[in-house]
Amino acid sequence: MLQLRRWTIGWFLAACVLVVPALAEEHEHICRYCGQDHSLMFAAATESGDMGLKYAPDRVVDVKHIKIDVVPDFAKRTVAGTTTLTFAPISKPVEQVTLDAESLDVSNIESSVPLADYVLTDHKLTLLFATPLPVGEDVEVAITYSAEPKQGLYFRTPELGYPEEDTHLWTQGQTHEAPHWFPCFDYPNERSTTEVICTVPKEMVVVSNGKMLSDEVNEQGLKTVHWLQDKPHASYLVCLVAGKFHVLEDKHRDVSLRFFAQPTLAEHAANSFQDTRTIMEFYEAEIGMPFPWDKYDQATIRDFNSGGMENTTITTLTHTTIFSDETENIYSSRNLDAHEMAHQWFGDYVTCEDWAHLWLNEGFATYYTHLYAGHKLGRDEMNYGLWRDAKGRVLPQAEDSKPIVFRGYDNPWEQFDYRAYPKGSWVLHMLRSQLGKDLYRAGIKHYLEENGQSSVVTADLQAAFEEVSGRELDRFFDQWVFGAGTPKLKVRYKWLAKERLALVTVEQTHKVDDNTGLFEIPTTLRFVVDGKPVDHPVTINKEKHDFYVPLDEQPTLVRFDPEFTVLAEVDFDKPDAMVYTQLEAEDDMIGRLMAARVLGKKDNHKSVEALKETLNNDGYYGVRIERPSRSKSSAPTKRLPR
Ligand SMILES: [Zn+2]
Ligand SMILES: [Zn+2]
Structure with a gap:
């Protein structure tokens, strides 16, 4: 000054x-x-x-x-x-x-x-x-x-x-x-x-x-x-923000946390403030950098023009984020709270240099919201968020010719779509899956330390990951961020009894053109043999692969990408017996979801009975609410947080 x-x-x-x-x-x-x-x-x-x-x-x-x-x-x-x-x-x-x-x-x-x-x-x-x-x-x-x-x-x-x-x-x-x-x-x-x-x-x-x-x-x-x-x-x-407000106060370390709400809504405001401190605690640990500003306020706005806005140290929120005690079990402010707070690091502390690189704001806010859900409610909750994003929002756009980093928009708001939010989030999830959590965290910390209080482009993020990992990530960023579309994979399995070999064939069947090429996809084939998983790492980078995997016995289940690390439409037509086994795999929620979806498209008696059992009794609500023959995500349509 x-x-x-x-x-x-x-x-x-x-x-x-x-x-x-x-x-x-x-x-x-x-x-x-x-x-x-x-x-x-x-x-x-x-x-x-x-x-x-x-x-x-x-x-x-x-x-x-x-x-x-x-x-x-x-x-x-x-x-x-x-x-x-x-x-x-x-x-x-x-x-x-x-x-x-x-x-x-x-x-x-x-x-x-x-x-x-x-x-x-x-x-x-x-x-x-x-x-x-x-x-x-x-x-x-x-x-x-x-x-x-x-x-x-x-x-x-x-x-x-x-x-x-x-x-x-x-x-x-x-x-x-x-x-x-x-x-x-x-x-x-x-x-x-x-x-x-x-x-x-x-x-x-x-x-x-x-x-x-x-x-x-x-x-x-x-x-x-x-x-x-x-x-x-x-x-x-x-x-x-100025006006008549009711205020709630909390504190994380020496960081003041406040929640401003309209006096007529104040009665239930605490419900929407309840996660703020634990989100900040989690982010500081996960990101590896303390909250970078003086304080953190949130204020609800009557008839706000979106879900929320991550202004530096003062987030504005739609007043509809406030919910009464009666609706608490079906409504939560947690995701909006987590999304906007993540922006304080990703968006505010480092800011996309132009709207072409918007995913550096929105992809991070989306992904860290999933990470917080996983931290608070368990891995299934995080994976279910990624599943809904993939199935409901990204994969239906597989033919879109626009990449994440795109300069051909007329109005900057066109950039605020599935590419910046859920696809950007998936890019980070794939990086974290491929590098491992520790190296991923080191890369993020390095990125923030190198670029804090400045504007960033995708190359800054790539450089940070390359510096900490020694990996060359040009291909990764080219195919996922600068290239359009997502892969379609056709997976088939055959047991070669005489040779005691599992043959898994993987084909990339999406349309390849100037915007979308063949993808390089490292992942895992998992075979359940005698009740135990046998993992076989593979890298898909050609149009078609035949993977021959020697096994002691014929597997009871074969899973492609069992850890849910690849953004792809996977068509894996496997024997019915395997689908039933998969539907009962307690430690594999995504596998159960996929199996329920497969059975939902069949109309034989056995499928209906198995599915009925799952919809009534599965341990995870996301599987229980899976509906037969549903192809769209069950996620409710909500206004996007900014
Ligand atoms: Zn002049
Ligand atoms: Zn946002």
């Missing part, structure tokens, strides 16, 4: 104008300074690229600090204030700086160096400096404005039909809404420390990023709360 260094007239030409009035015309692109059209050359955070491909924009200046000082008007649903940006040119002197500013009504600009002019459009604010700004020298510009935000900052007030005692506002930055309430360089390849100062009626609370510096009530009965986020983060993670 820097104090504003006022420009004094003796330093520069007296003709320079320090404070200039706003330009009235909207959609203005012609520079009043030199008469040229700079709309393309200087667009601040507009994604660049030919052929419709999207890339992060160049950074002309390094934005070091953003100080936002605002006063909301709850009755008018407007906001007014001053945002002060501190920035310095990165590699060459800069005469103009363009900021993202969505329909901000700018009334005044002050600068620490002489400003010649500025150009305001509906989407951008271009600052024209009297002389080029030298490389590396900090400049401060204070922009005073008002706004009636249609995005970015939202009100929930009695005028909109909400209970008066629940009145609140919140901000939503992702993907590009932040400039609707403060001017900034709005792209995740830029990070700044931030400050939020907000003045509200004294009965309200104000929550924002980082640590609270002060909370004072003035003579007019207005409260001003001052927050500082002193580790840099992306502009889309800046958040302000």
Whole structure:
């Protein structure tokens, strides 16, 4: 943080104008300074690229600090204030700086160096400096404005039909809404420390990023709360929540944990807060890095526009995450809580450089939610989450030509689909399965330590894993992250009695084209012989393999990928006797699920009886709720957490 260094007239030409009035015309692109059209050359955070491909924009200046000082008007649903940006040119002197500013009504600009002019459009604010700004020298510009935000900052007030005692506002930055309430360089390849100062009626609370510096009530009965986020983060993670809230408090080590809820929902708020501390404990141990920020708050929002949003140190959540005691056994906030908190490391501490690499945020949040479920409720719960993701969301999209890292989107929201979330999660699960838990954890820790407080691309993650493991992972990332689709595998088994050999044939039967090639898949064939498992590791990398495995006796069961480590549609047509054996394998929940699914498609008497027994008595609820002939996941459709 820097104090504003006022420009004094003796330093520069007296003709320079320090404070200039706003330009009235909207959609203005012609520079009043030199008469040229700079709309393309200087667009601040507009994604660049030919052929419709999207890339992060160049950074002309390094934005070091953003100080936002605002006063909301709850009755008018407007906001007014001053945002002060501190920035310095990165590699060459800069005469103009363009900021993202969505329909901000700018009334005044002050600068620490002489400003010649500025150009305001509906989407951008271009600052024209009297002389080029030298490389590396900090400049401060204070922009005073008002706004009636249609995005970015939202009100929930009695005028909109909400209970008066629940009145609140919140901000939503992702993907590009932040400039609707403060001017900034709005792209995740830029990070700044931030400050939020907000003045509200004294009965309200104000929550924002980082640590609270002060909370004072003035003579007019207005409260001003001052927050500082002193580790840099992306502009889309800046958040302000203000209004009437009920608060619950907890603590993990010295990290304050709070849960803010609408007063009318406060009665049941504790249900949705109950896992937060244990999730943080688990993540610190699993990730190998302490919670990287000052505190962790969650706030419910009435009619939130998604499930949750992982703003740095202040997650916003849909109010529907609060559930009453009566529904507790069928409803839980656990997954949403775990998803958003995982983002504090993956998304906030390291942030995808552009939306093409979004899976580095969402794949991690999805996978660590499964890891927490496994930690809390056991391995079956984790595998069942992976199963539902695979069967219900990823494998049905096997023919999609879009890879996880994809630049051909029109709107960044198109990236927030099955590729970033469950497929990204599966990529991590396959890495963990192939490297082993310890090496995987070492890779994750290395990735965070090398890239903390900066933006990341997939190559950063790959490099971290390669450095700790010595493995070359180009093929792995090419096929799963930069290539599209998922493998379809046809598996067949035959017992060669005379030779005492099991023959397992594996074919890759998916369509191979420019987007999707043959996959390299290390996995295991498991034979149950005389009640004992015999594991045979294999690597599939050709169109067809014949694996001959010598065994003492004919196996009673053959399993392909018994540890559930491969994202693939597996068609394994095995003898009925084996399917019945598999349906009763107590330590193999995924095997039982698969067997139930196979039997559900048959209509003979024996299958129906066996399935009936399973649906009534299986030890795991996911198997019990498996329905005959169901091909879709039984997972309920819910709004995605962000
Ligand atoms: Zn110009
Ligand atoms: Zn998310």
